[in-house]
Amino acid sequence: MTIYDELVARGLIAQVTDEEEIKELVNKGEATFYIGFDPTADSLHVGHFMALCLMKRLQMAGNKPVVLIGGGTGYIGDPSGRTDMRSMMTPEIIQHNSECFKKQMEKFIEFGENKAIMVNNADWLLDLNYIEVLREVGAHFSVNNMLRAECYKQRMEKGLSFLELNYMIMQAYDFYYLFKNHGCNMQFGGDDQWSNMLAGRELIRRKLGENSYAMTITLLLNSEGNKMGKTASGAVWLDPDKTSPFEFYQYWRNVDDADVLNCLRMLTFLPLEQINEMEKWEGSQLNEAKEILAVELTTLVHGQEEAQKAKQAAYALFKGGTDDANMPSTQIDSSLLTDDAINIMDLIVECGIVPSKSEARRLIKQGGLFVEDAKVESFDFSITKAQLADGVKIRKGKKTYHKAFI
RNA sequence: GGGAGAAUACCCAAGUGGCCAAAGGGGGCAGACUGUAAAUCUGUUGUCAGUGACUUCGGUGGUUCAAAUCCACCUUCUCCCA
Incomplete structure (x- = not known):
């Protein structure tokens, strides 16, 4: 060809x-x-x-x-x-x-x-x-x-x-x-x-x-006719400091069913025969295609090592694996602790998981915040220094993971 | 140069003196359902403190017990005429 x-x-x-x-x-x-x-x-x-x-x-x-x-x-x-x-x-x-x-x-x-x-x-x-x-x-x-x-x-x-x-x-x-x-x-x-x-x-x-x-x-549009590569918080950047490899990976892992094939064709260097083969895939099998898409693109942009790390992190989080070493994380300065502990709302604001304490409050009220997979039920919930020393896994909703450590 | 109008929260858009943190829609976020999808339904969407306080309606001053709303000036934009 x-x-x-x-x-x-x-x-x-x-x-x-x-x-x-x-x-x-x-x-x-x-x-x-x-x-x-x-x-x-x-x-x-x-x-x-x-x-x-x-x-x-x-x-x-x-x-x-x-x-x-x-x-x-x-x-x-x-x-x-x-x-x-x-x-x-x-x-x-x-x-x-x-x-x-x-x-x-x-x-x-x-x-x-x-x-x-x-x-x-x-x-x-x-x-x-x-x-x-x-x-x-x-x-x-x-x-x-x-x-x-x-x-x-x-x-x-x-x-x-x-x-x-x-x-x-x-x-x-x-x-x-x-x-x-x-x-x-x-x-x-x-x-x-x-x-x-x-x-x-x-x-x-x-x-x-x-x-x-x-x-x-051709402009890369999704099935709804909007430009792809945009999230609520802005563009999907190629700079790892602006969009981490994990987020980048997740962006592509989460594209709509209707857009996967298109993205594969337009963005990856996979042979067309291989992509056409995937056209037969249906339903949840498309998840595999999304994974391929995410790995391919992350490799192109951030290199193979980062792509594998991102993939593993995703597996750990969504498929119940144990390796959580590669999720986005924030180091907490010990000066933020009072009595060797920090309130959960302060913590997630500090990590940038939510933009404000009001938002944090809302999140908890609606039952969307989890620490080590346990739902946070109270505004008074706090994390101790000892926990932070081991690294605390925080989840917002279904897909946003973050690790806080000290 | 002359005349008419507009500026409201992430976006669009109501609101023309107190009942306005401000309708409605979109978007976002969360919950249910799922396949880390879509669609749908529910809740939520200024900030800080638990039922209250504070800051917001282009900017700066003013009128008033009280202003997004009235007045003056400024800025930016649109339209009509030249």
Whole structure:
């Protein structure tokens, strides 16, 4: 199976500008493609992960990836798919975030001579001269057309600043710049980037009279049509300090039945035959598929060792095993103890299991808090120093486990 | 530049002087049922202390015994006209 067919079979491709030509380019390994990442946070998340996987797949097929860090576009903020204005980031934060991105990416993509390269559009965008840009680039854009683009349409109601309107132009310029200076003939991105990508393609055509290509990746949605990789407390991060390997594992272990196969296909590197085999699985057997998904992804992101630890921790907690060494834990400072003991509510707030004491109170009242698998019945329940010395297993509801020790 | 309007808790959205910690929905959390799933049903959802206190309705001041609600100014956004 050719790489292009595989991408299609995995459901990764949303839109392409020219299927036949792209197919040939990619299959022959002749594409130099770029994907842009805006440094909006200090860690990559699951959404980025998909793009990285795609890069890896294409790299394995001989194509050359260009990672573009949006150190310059970060100054503007992409309005696509957003209903509110992005808050502006300071240069220091952008710089910091860019560096965090770079570190994380190095784990996935091979950089180096004739391999992937990484560029930062701050290097060329920040020095642009306004008048020059208007003449050289702005002249090629029709505001009428821009406003027709899907990404701006949604914002016509809520309002769109001139700053944000320029995001498209900056991104188009990026593509043009990379085309000219790095021979980059293709751009990939999330499906919400489609209009921006077409704009770049258009710019290249008008300025250089050359053809370039664009392709978007299907957004990872769950069966309800929401973006995946989001939890109530925010995104699922790739940084182990922001989302622990155990939580990461659990996130995937807990996806809806309806979404498992999709995730396996789009996110893992398992052979398609193997995944198709799982399609026959039904009911509780899907739990196995979820486990495979969780192990595969955790391995990719955090390494095999962490993945196994997470799996074992999950087994210990949910299948009655004994190994509880790998669950999330918090060390309690002895200064929090009074008379060598700590109240259970204070303890779980300290561990971050609940955000406030009121919430802790509620939890206990509703019978959702367990210490060493025994339900906590009273607000006065407390844990002694001796117990903490051995490590105390705390459970909130059915799925949240935490260990406190001293 | 002129005119009209909006800002409420995680989100959407009621509320136009005391009965407002603030309806309703979504989301979240917990319970039951399950397969660590979905759907469903129940409870809960500002903070701190056990039936009470404190802080909240864009910001700052003011009127009043009493303000999310009235007034002034500021900020941000939307719409109409130029």
